[in-house]
Amino acid sequence: MNHKINWLLATFLMTGIYCLSQSDEIIIKDFEPASSNQPGREYPMVNSQGRVRTQIFAPDANYVQIDIGGEKYDLVKDEEGMWTGESAPQDVGFHYYQLNIDGASVPDPGSLLFFGACRWGSGIEIPSNDQDMFAVKDVPHGHVHEILFPSESTRTSRRAFVYTPPGYEKATSKRYPVLYLQHGYCENETSWPNQGHANLIMDNLIAEGKAKPFLIVMTYGMTNEIEYGGLRDFDIKPFQTVLVDELIPYIDTHYRTLANQENRAMAGLSMGGFETRLITLNRPDLFSYYGLFSGGIYQPEEIKEHEQLKLVFISCGSKERPEGVKYAVSELKNAGYNAVSYISEGTAHEFHTWRRSLYQFARLLFK
């Protein structure tokens, strides 16, 4: 870090494009509007250090802060009543955040809204050197269907999103494998298509010939009712019933699927990995590909009767516990399983880890 700062000093000291914050840290002034902004909004901005700068007009406020990554950073007011300020550098990728105006936690009106942290709120994209994987390119695009499927067990019409790959509509006699993909705790069924960009990741992989075309089904894992810390008592049954007895049959009758174990995968991030693990252990007859993204591990003895199992994929960020993931996968390999580990460099328990995990996992599916 010191080395980096020295290099930055050497580079920028004479150009004038720097300033010193209250803590005497260098702030490089190459701020640009974030890609996660509302249409036409200049703020929030991000710079090459991963700092977030935002701005809000609040002439009568006593203080305004940006609340990101577990820290609050003060904004400074000018004579017109406009508040501006920056956060410390953030990891590459996507982060939830909010503003604090005189003690009120509110979304930043400049940001698009994302469901996470149990609420629709602000999010910010810090540029990464692999963000090309979810760029909107001039390639054939799949569709994302919002569906309402009947659920007897919960007496509701439940929502899911279904990604259909490019060409699905025209290839009317072709049938496709399916990945069931779960969000994390306090997220919902919009999180993978929205901040996860699952559809764009697939469009790009398919266009490059790196993944087979398959459907992705994303529904609500009913995780938000769980009291924080209550995972130990978590009962998977209600969600397992919805997924296995209600959603899978709906998908298999409404979409041209290959409706068998060999062509069915399940994966999830964090809490969704926890759910994936429990459901695949309870029902070894349903899925052939398992993916846990920052969401636990399998031990060889747990899956010893899973005869149709073709792949176990376990991942996390390098700022989580990569040793645990690597060790678990080496144990699975030693026991003869086709197991793959993936460590997302420089990221923690956040969505960029999981986008990269999907990008890696998707390449291995149904082959």
Next chain:
Amino acid sequence: MNHKINWLLATFLMTGIYCLSQSDEIIIKDFEPASSNQPGREYPMVNSQGRVRTQIFAPDANYVQIDIGGEKYDLVKDEEGMWTGESAPQDVGFHYYQLNIDGASVPDPGSLLFFGACRWGSGIEIPSNDQDMFAVKDVPHGHVHEILFPSESTRTSRRAFVYTPPGYEKATSKRYPVLYLQHGYCENETSWPNQGHANLIMDNLIAEGKAKPFLIVMTYGMTNEIEYGGLRDFDIKPFQTVLVDELIPYIDTHYRTLANQENRAMAGLSMGGFETRLITLNRPDLFSYYGLFSGGIYQPEEIKEHEQLKLVFISCGSKERPEGVKYAVSELKNAGYNAVSYISEGTAHEFHTWRRSLYQFARLLFK
């Protein structure tokens, strides 16, 4: 109004479920969480008078207001720092609103977010006696597809939403008519499926046998680049190119449409009506059903060469200019056209007017 207040007084005076606001108005205290709230949020609430009550914790704020319907209403702080307050009665249906915290305009963290007023922001649903038309019922549900279609003219992949009616996936040899449906100024392609509930309106109409199944295609009308007040100089060409030369061909090759004028309708609300009017006048060969919802009128001489025209539908809220709509439709009828007017009772230039307009218009299409 006085009569109503007297009746309310007589009914509630002895029950104690009333209070007097600063302006000595009766506030009935039957507040309930709004249906437009974020999951699990108690506030904002609405009461039977159509008042909006909201609450936010802002211990260090100098003032907090709810900003709705062009007025700001003060909230009052309690000793813990919680601010609470109510608006005046609002019309039934959907309204955009925001909070004002010490001069900062921000979304209410309790509300879901909707795109309107050129931004993603808060919205509130005031219960109406006909909200059943967009209730999620135990009926077959269509799907809403998010698509990205290639647009050479704008050199982008552009987004649209496509409603497919229940049964579309299974009836693999059936072809369907299509309605192209436009949002208003400073709204976008999410506005009709989100706050408009176009999909649920159709699901319910179809389940009751009141509408034929058809597709609805909703895309961005590129209106937000227009400076406010600049409609006089509005050039329809860029959007007409996207719609006619790019989107319609994409839909007709990716969906099982009846790809002819007889089975194609166009409608829009407000600015989207203005666009509908211009495009149908420029291209009398494309659509057979025209709908203007709070979005202008046709004069008989304008459409005299529209030989395949089957229906002109013109609507607005009773709080807009219903006489103008009724007069225009009577002139069209006198000239021999199949013209229908619809006035939404008790509503203004807002989404409930347009939901009701779609509900009426859809029943008349493709018959």
